[in-house]
Amino acid sequence: MSKRVTVAKTSELPPGQSKSVQAEGQTIALFNVGGTYYAIEDACSHVGGPLSEGTVEGVTVTCPWHGAQFDVATGAVMSPPAGDPLKSFPVHVQGDEIQLDV
Numbered sequence: 001m002s003k004r005v006t007v008a009k010t011s012e013l014p015p016g017q018s019k020s021v022q023a024e025g026q027t028i029a030l031f032n033v034g035g036t037y038y039a040i041e042d043a044c045s046h047v048g049g050p051l052s053e054g055t056v057e058g059v060t061v062t063c064p065w066h067g068a069q070f071d072v073a074t075g076a077v078m079s080p081p082a083g084d085p086l087k088s089f090p091v092h093v094q095g096d097e098i099q100l101d102v
């Protein structure tokens with residue numbers, strides 16, 4: 001069963017930015033794409049690169065280590081060398097709080 005956890009404030013994550021957050025022992029990459037928030041695991045499934053430090057174009061994040069690409073909305077692999085998708089987390093905004101179901 002999932003638990004809803006507050007991980008950031010909207011003021012901490014302007015459009016076009018990302019950050020790494022902790023929730024229930026998990027490291028999660030949080031993205032603001034044009035005012036819509038997305039969350040996926042923050043470790044590339046190829047070698048564990050920090051996706052929160054990757055470049056984002058549209059809803060695609062590129063791992064800074066080896067260039068694997070993922071859909072920030074679903075965690076799906078968009079380009080190798082990664083082969084396995086990442087877990088995505090439902091995001092909710094309540095007032096100025098960004099909350100995840102983890």
